[in-house]
Amino acid sequence: MTDPSQDRDLQALWQSQSPGDDAGSAMALDEIRQMAQRLEHKVSRRNRREYVASAPVCASSRRSQLPT
Amino acid sequence: MGLPPDTGSRQDGLYAEAAAMFGPALQRLARAYEPDADRRLDLLQEIHVSLWRSFASFDGRCSLRTWVYRVAHNVSTSQVIRRRGKTPTLVGLDELESMPIAVDHEQVLDDQRALDRMMALIHQLDPLDRQVILLYLEGLDAASIGDITGISAGNVATKVHRIKKVLAQRFQRGTP
Numbered sequence: 085m086t087d088p089s090q091d092r093d094l095q096a097l098w099q100s101q102s103p104g105d106d107a108g109s110a111m112a113l114d115e116i117r118q119m120a121q122r123l124e125h126k127v128s129r130r131n132r133r134e135y136v137a138s139a140p141v142c143a144s145s146r147r148s149q150l151p152t
Numbered sequence: 153m154g155l156p157p158d159t160g161s162r163q164d165g166l167y168a169e170a171a172a173m174f175g176p177a178l179q180r181l182a183r184a185y186e187p188d189a190d191r192r193l194d195l196l197q198e199i200h201v202s203l204w205r206s207f208a209s210f211d212g213r214c215s216l217r218t219w220v221y222r223v224a225h226n227v228s229t230s231q232v233i234r235r236r237g238k239t240p241t242l243v244g245l246d247e248l249e250s251m252p253i254a255v256d257h258e259q260v261l262d263d264q265r266a267l268d269r270m271m272a273l274i275h276q277l278d279p280l281d282r283q284v285i286l287l288y289l290e291g292l293d294a295a296s297i298g299d300i301t302g303i304s305a306g307n308v309a310t311k312v313h314r315i316k317k318v319l320a321q322r323f324q325r326g327t328p
Contacts, residue, residue, distance in 0.1 A: 120205050
């Protein structure tokens with residue numbers, strides 16, 4: 085397994101795999117853009133939700149730091 | 153995406169070039185990370201979307217190949233880590249070398265069985281060792297693998313040598 089011809093043999097075997105079920109997985113650019121947009125909307129919705137959820141925590145921690 | 157039109161077309165162009173050049177390699181990579189066919193398609197789509205998005209910030213400081221493999225391995229590794237609790241334990245090379253060989257005694261395998269066995273072995277590896285062996289199988293040299301994975305070329309060479317030894321112990325490819 086250490087000589088270069090056996091390396092090439094192993095690599096050739098690996099690279100000879102047929103696409104099989106994954107053959108239809110190529111995606112059109114429009115499809116990719118749509119998926120990326122959906123992902124960005126999802127992330128921004130999640131971020132908004134987290135900002136809103138953290139607001140009361142920030143407010144209460146600030147209140148607790150105020151001198152009495 | 154909020155990018156200037158030129159950036160968008162450059163992004164599209166880079167993605168198209170990468171998909172054309174590395175599409176089959178990405179399919180093999182997804183197969184090595186995800187045994188389940190449906191999840192594999194999801195992973196492949198996630199890789200393609202991440203690649204397209206990443207090209208908005210591609211500055212050409214590394215080769216297209218290095219960039220593509222970095223993104224693809226990062227996405228795939230994240231999936232492995234997310235699913236770690238639900239999958240059988242992954243092992244490092246140390247454990248793999250010391251594990252008993254739980255296969256039949258037949259040493260001469262045809263190509264498909266050799267591939268299946270190699271894939272089963274790869275599915276057991278922890279993410280870093282998996283990255284190294286997959287990049288080696290794609291024909292990359294130690295320096296390029298080091299660029300992609302962030303480990304030294306010397307360390308890559310050692311890992312590759314050990315992984316090949318494990319592969320040699322577990323199967324031999326049949327002669328035609």
